[in-house]
Amino acid sequence: MPWDILSRAMxxxxxxxxxxxxGMAQVDPATRPMLVRAIAPDGAQHETYLDWEHALDDAxxxxxxxxxxxxxxxxxxxxxxxxxxxLVLAGAGVVAGxxxxxxxxxxxxxLVALLVLDGAVLVLARVQLVCYRCGTAxxxxxxxxxxxxxxxxIAAEPxxxxxxxxxxxxxxxxxxxxxxxxx
Numbered sequence: 001m002p003w004d005i006l007s008r009a010m011x012x013x014x015x016x017x018x019x020x021x022x023g024m025a026q027v028d029p030a031t032r033p034m035l036v037r038a039i040a041p042d043g044a045q046h047e048t049y050l051d052w053e054h055a056l057d058d059a060x061x062x063x064x065x066x067x068x069x070x071x072x073x074x075x076x077x078x079x080x081x082x083x084x085x086x087l088v089l090a091g092a093g094v095v096a097g098x099x100x101x102x103x104x105x106x107x108x109x110x111l112v113a114l115l116v117l118d119g120a121v122l123v124l125a126r127v128q129l130v131c132y133r134c135g136t137a138x139x140x141x142x143x144x145x146x147x148x149x150x151x152x153x154i155a156a157e158p159x160x161x162x163x164x165x166x167x168x169x170x171x172x173x174x175x176x177x178x179x180x181x182x183x
Contacts, residue, residue: 011139014038014048014067019135022046029056029141061144065131070159072132074150075143080124086117133159 010029014022014036023038023046032052037045050066057063064071093114101107129138129147132155 010141012036012038012066013137013139015131015135017068017134022048029060029062057144059142059144061142062129062138063144065134065136067136068131068134070131070133072154072157072159073129073138073147074132074154075127075147076130076137076150078126078128078139079121083121086114086121089114090118132157 009026012025012027014025016022021040023040023044025036025038025048027033027036027050029052032050034049034052036048036050038048039045048067051069052066054069055062055064055066062073065073093111096102096107097111102111126139127143129141129143130136130150
């Protein structure tokens with residue numbers, strides 16, 4: 001049965017149609033919950049409706065966004081939180097090697113530890129699916145091979161660009177800044 005591969009929880013970073021963060025939710029795709037409680041970074045809980053109608057393909061993998069029903073998803077790689085720190089240390093290791101300090105056994109041991117740290121960054125990097133329209137991100141879900149990385153041409157399509165909202169709450173369908181009306 002294709003649902004067996006979805007036995008683990010999927011992390012969803014839910015965003016609304018204007019790409020504003022709503023919160024995080026953990027979902028079991030096998031149960032297809034229609035209503036989830038998304039926990040915002042400030043601790044507030046928001047009830048969000050998910051549409052699973054045509055979201056999964058025959059293999060049980062996501063093919064559309066359950067938050068906004070967009071058919072376009074792309075894959076992105078997320079790095080662990082210590083990745084910038086590892087990058088700074090790698091730069092320091094390169095400087096030590098260029099200046100000739102790599103012959104010292106202590107520096108050589110530090111460079112080997114740095115190599116292990118850089119390898120850990122690559123191993124701990126996770127792949128997420130992200131919706132072009134709303135920006136909702138799905139982690140921990142099996143990803144089909146037909147999902148590609150981000151493409152600027154697809155992102156620029158009118159269906160994938162959120163409509164701008166002016167100060168009166170009116171939608172501006174061209175996605176640009178709204179112009180003041182003449183009374």
